[in-house]
Amino acid sequence: MNPPPQAAPSYGKLVDTYKKAVATAASVTAYAVLARGVARELLPHDLRAAVTWGASLLRARLEPRPAERRTVVVRRFDERRGLNCVVESNALYDDAHAYLATRLDPRTMRRCCLSGKGPSKVMSMERGQSMDDVFEGVRFTWASVVSGDGRHESADSLELSFDAEHTDLALGTYVPFISAEVTQARRRERKLKIFMNESTSWRGISHHHPATFDTLAMEPAVKQAVLADLDRFLKRKDYYRRIGKAWKRGYLLFGSPGTGKSSLVTAMANYLRFNLYDLDLSEVSHNSILQRLLIGMPNKSILVIEDIDCCFNAASREDGKERKAALTKDGQADVDNDTEDCASTPPPSITVSGLLNFIDGLWSTSGEERVIIFTTNYKDRLDPALLRPGRMDMHVYMGYCCWEAFKTLARNYFLIDDHLLFPEIEELLAKVEVTPAEVSEMLLRDEDAGVALHGLMEFLTEKEQGLRDAGKA
Numbered sequence: 001m002n003p004p005p006q007a008a009p010s011y012g013k014l015v016d017t018y019k020k021a022v023a024t025a026a027s028v029t030a031y032a033v034l035a036r037g038v039a040r041e042l043l044p045h046d047l048r049a050a051v052t053w054g055a056s057l058l059r060a061r062l063e064p065r066p067a068e069r070r071t072v073v074v075r076r077f078d079e080r081r082g083l084n085c086v087v088e089s090n091a092l093y094d095d096a097h098a099y100l101a102t103r104l105d106p107r108t109m110r111r112c113c114l115s116g117k118g119p120s121k122v123m124s125m126e127r128g129q130s131m132d133d134v135f136e137g138v139r140f141t142w143a144s145v146v147s148g149d150g151r152h153e154s155a156d157s158l159e160l161s162f163d164a165e166h167t168d169l170a171l172g173t174y175v176p177f178i179s180a181e182v183t184q185a186r187r188r189e190r191k192l193k194i195f196m197n198e199s200t201s202w203r204g205i206s207h208h209h210p211a212t213f214d215t216l217a218m219e220p221a222v223k224q225a226v227l228a229d230l231d232r233f234l235k236r237k238d239y240y241r242r243i244g245k246a247w248k249r250g251y252l253l254f255g256s257p258g259t260g261k262s263s264l265v266t267a268m269a270n271y272l273r274f275n276l277y278d279l280d281l282s283e284v285s286h287n288s289i290l291q292r293l294l295i296g297m298p299n300k301s302i303l304v305i306e307d308i309d310c311c312f313n314a315a316s317r318e319d320g321k322e323r324k325a326a327l328t329k330d331g332q333a334d335v336d337n338d339t340e341d342c343a344s345t346p347p348p349s350i351t352v353s354g355l356l357n358f359i360d361g362l363w364s365t366s367g368e369e370r371v372i373i374f375t376t377n378y379k380d381r382l383d384p385a386l387l388r389p390g391r392m393d394m395h396v397y398m399g400y401c402c403w404e405a406f407k408t409l410a411r412n413y414f415l416i417d418d419h420l421l422f423p424e425i426e427e428l429l430a431k432v433e434v435t436p437a438e439v440s441e442m443l444l445r446d447e448d449a450g451v452a453l454h455g456l457m458e459f460l461t462e463k464e465q466g467l468r469d470a471g472k473a
């Protein structure tokens, strides 16, 4: 059964309720006016003033006060007054300008600048505008300030404002972070070149070799060690200055032909974004020319001398082509095996001690942030002066293709991390010595992963059989 319909309130009742509400409001107002009048009559003026003051004080305490702000001015040009007034561009201004371009959100800016050529466009803050950047949860405000009549951009500056309580964060962390970020970005964007010596000077061509640490097939622990060493080197400008040593680092890469020494050199250049200076000592006729070439190298560069054993081993000059040797796993020579020979050697006037003394002396003091790399297939044939502690900071052994290195190559060539044939290949790689170059060559033979891996397996099985026949397996 439906409930009986409720009777609608009568018009008379509504009018009564309204009248009661109006009467109550009127009495409350009357009481408030009366109480105020009584307070005014009964409370002395001073007491009332004290109450008002106390209330305003309480309000001020409870209300959040605007934080104190600090502003740091970064001028576009620094002017140092003295006997000679020197005006220099301010590197921090350039860094901040470049950094802000990467943080700028055009949707939040009333006006901004757009520049660039082709598809690469760069946005930046328009003069007179400001923007916020949040770092570690703190808001920093940047303003591009136009000085004077606004016609001379040289007088412009950037102003960084922040709450006073974040001063340490701003100057101790945020500003250094900006410089580090910009340095990294500039490094990444640097176009690389490889230079080769031609008589007394360097000739450079673009360097687009794609080898990187990601594509490099080598023992993961060794790869990590090299990467960590490079990172440390890049960060240690102040450290080298403090200990009074030139900011340079030497690497000796050794291993059998085809183990990836040249590939590692390229990966290092790509990682550091340093230009390569490939020095062919057989082209250098005299020590003075060698010195001129080395002094002509700028900062942030890598000097490479390949097959250094050929360059300075007196024995290699004497027996030249007859010499046959290969490396065993620990880098020592196995005189029975066939290997490549040294193609050319420098004239006798160029000596290892001459080169090393020059590198440790004038070369070190005439520039910084430089890397020197020697490669050799035969570490045991090197002049002991080269192996002396402190000469080459890091010795890197490029070994035969291990399982991890193979997986890198499989990923490079076929974008795969697993395959039915992998277990067998892993077993075979543990038994035979093949170079990454040999494995790469097998993988390149077919576009189909299965076919190429099958070919590699046959190749490895043949090698294993060869070892068995020779009684070595």
Ligand SMILES: Nc1ncnc2c1ncn2[C@@H]1O[C@H](COP(=O)(O)OP(=O)(O)OP(=O)(O)O)[C@@H](O)[C@H]1O
Residues within 6 Å of the ligand: 215, 216, 217, 218, 255, 256, 257, 258, 259, 260, 261, 262, 263, 264, 377, 398, 435, 436, 437, 438, 440
């Ligand atoms: N470790 C590796 N990782 C990736 N690819 C490699 C590696 N080693 C060799 N390769 C491949 O083999 C080719 C030759 O290798 P690379 O020239 O780097 O060896 P190398 O040790 O410098 O040899 P050499 O002593 O004969 O100069 C490379 O271009 C690359 O395709």
